[in-house]
Every structure is written in C-alpha cells, then in structure tokens.
Amino acid sequence: xxxxxxxxxxxxxxxxxxxxxxxxxxxxxxxxxxxxxxxxxxxxxxxxxxxxxxxxxxxxxxxxxxxxxxxxxxxxxxxxxxxxxxxxxxxxxxxxxxxxxxxxxxxxxxxxxxxxxxxxxxxxxxxxxxxxxxxxxxxxxxxxxxxxxxxxxxxxxxxxxxxxxxxxx
Amino acid sequence: xxxxxxxxxxxxxxxxxxxxxxxxxxxxxxxxxxxxxxxxxxxxxxxxxxxxxxxxxxxxxxxxxxxxxxxxxxx
Numbered sequence: 001x002x003x004x005x006x007x008x009x010x011x012x013x014x015x016x017x018x019x020x021x022x023x024x025x026x027x028x029x030x031x032x033x034x035x036x037x038x039x040x041x042x043x044x045x046x047x048x049x050x051x052x053x054x055x056x057x058x059x060x061x062x063x064x065x066x067x068x069x070x071x072x073x074x075x076x077x078x079x080x081x082x083x084x085x086x087x088x089x090x091x092x093x094x095x096x097x098x099x100x101x102x103x104x105x106x107x108x109x110x111x112x113x114x115x116x117x118x119x120x121x122x123x124x125x126x127x128x129x130x131x132x133x134x135x136x137x138x139x140x141x142x143x144x145x146x147x148x149x150x151x152x153x154x155x156x157x158x159x160x161x162x163x164x165x166x167x168x169x
Numbered sequence: 170x171x172x173x174x175x176x177x178x179x180x181x182x183x184x185x186x187x188x189x190x191x192x193x194x195x196x197x198x199x200x201x202x203x204x205x206x207x208x209x210x211x212x213x214x215x216x217x218x219x220x221x222x223x224x225x226x227x228x229x230x231x232x233x234x235x236x237x238x239x240x241x242x243x244x
Contacts (some may be wrong), residue, residue, distance in 0.1 A: 144239065147234065147237035147238070147239045148234070148239055149230065149233075149234065152221065153217050153218055153221045154214065154217050158217070158221075162233070
C-alpha cells in the first residue's frame with residue numbers, strides 16, 4: 001500500500017518531459033517552452049496567457065458576447081468565461097493533499113531499514129569494545145574523577161555528596 | 170454556483186495586519202525566551218557558584234585531594 005503510493009509519488013516527478021508531450025500531443029508542443037505559459041500560482045495571480053488557447057465555436061461566440069454589457073451574461077456563461085481564462089481557482093489550486101502521510105511513512109520505513117543494517121553491522125562486523133568500557137574500569141575512572149573534583153560547581157563532582165560518600169538525591 | 174451571497178472578504182490592509190501580528194508576536198517570543206533563559210539557566214548558575222564559594226576553603230580542598238592520592242609529587 002505504502003510502496004505503491006511511494007512509487008507513484010516518485011514516478012510523477014521522474015516521467016520525462018518528452019513522454020508528457022507525446023501524451024498531450026496537440027495541446028503543448030515542445031517549441032512552446034520559450035513562449036509565455038499559463039501557471040497556477042498563488043504569487044502570480046494573473047498568468048501571462050489564458051488557460052484555453054484554441055476556442056471552440058461556442059466559446060468564440062461567448063467571447064463576442066463578452067464584448068457587450070456583462071449584465072446580459074448568465075451565471076453559467078460567467079463561469080464558462082472564467083474557466084476559459086483559468087485552469088484552477090485559488091481554492092482548487094491551494095487544496096491540501098495527503099501526500100505528507102506518504103512522505104512520513106516512507107521516511108520512517110527507510111529509517112527503520114537503516115536501523116536493521118546498523119544492528120547487523122554491530123553484530124557481524126564490529127570487533128569488541130576496548131577494555132576501558134568495562135564496568136570495573138568505568139567505576140575506577142569515576143572514582144578518580146570524583147577525587148580530582150572534576151567540575152565541582154555544576155558538573156560531576158557537584159552531584160556527589162563527599163560527606164555521606166554517595167550520589168546526591 | 171451558490172444561490173446565497175457570500176460575505177465580502179477582507180480586501181485591504183492584509184500585509185499591514187500580518188506585519189502588526191508578527192511584530193507583536195516576535196517581541197513577545199523574544200521577551201519570553203530571554204526571561205526563560207534568565208530564570209532557567211543564568212540565575213541557577215549564579216546561585217550554584219555563590220553557594221559553592223560561600224564555605225569554600227582551598228586548603229581543605231587540597232588536603233582532601235592529597236588524602237585521595239591523586240598527586241604524583243606529594244604523598
């Protein structure tokens with residue numbers, strides 16, 4: 001389930017432009033990339049060109065009607081004119097999605113996979129720890145640090161009660 | 170599409186309102202962080218140093234260390 005969604009997420013970005021052009025064919029020609037294009041962007045509210053470039057006959061008639069008084073336009077005609085000009089409304093282009101769940105899920109999956117690799121590495125690849133990590137050695141080391149009064153104001157020696165010879169509660 | 174009329178949204182002064190909110194917010198957040206640091210970190214640290222040095226005797230400290238046997242030049 002997660003895998004298919006992750007692959008579709010990756011695939012959306014990975015499809016090359018030429019494949020997209022072949023699919024759309026007559027709508028977008030590859031030479032058009034240098035011409036002003038239509039974008040749905042919050043910070044560019046009035047794009048350089050209209051969304052629909054080749055109007056059908058009824059749309060051309062509607063554009064003629066638009067040159068007259070606008071109060072004669074019906075609500076559906078106004079919406080039709082809007083949709084000629086723009087692909088998605090602000091509400092549509094700003095809609096949220098559930099993509100974040102796929103991203104978080106995939107990230108956690110790969111972190112977990114890395115954890116498995118690290119466990120295998122510790123078990124089969126690494127040698128033993130140095131003898132200075134043994135419990136007895138660390139105890140001797142800590143005793144010496146307390147004798148030296150390391151960091152007596154805020155640090156290690158400040159947590160030791162020298163009168164009772166135990167850690168402060 | 171909707172048959173009822175929607176309320177007219179706020180058209181002007183959007184940036185000014187955003188700036189005002191964020192100026193006030195930034196001021197309060199900085200003040201809060203500074204206060205938290207002062208009373209969470211700075212004051213306890215000053216107190217710890219004051220308490221440590223209130224009854225501190227370097228001679229006593231030295232004798233304790235000598236007895237613990239950490240010095241190489243003095244037994």
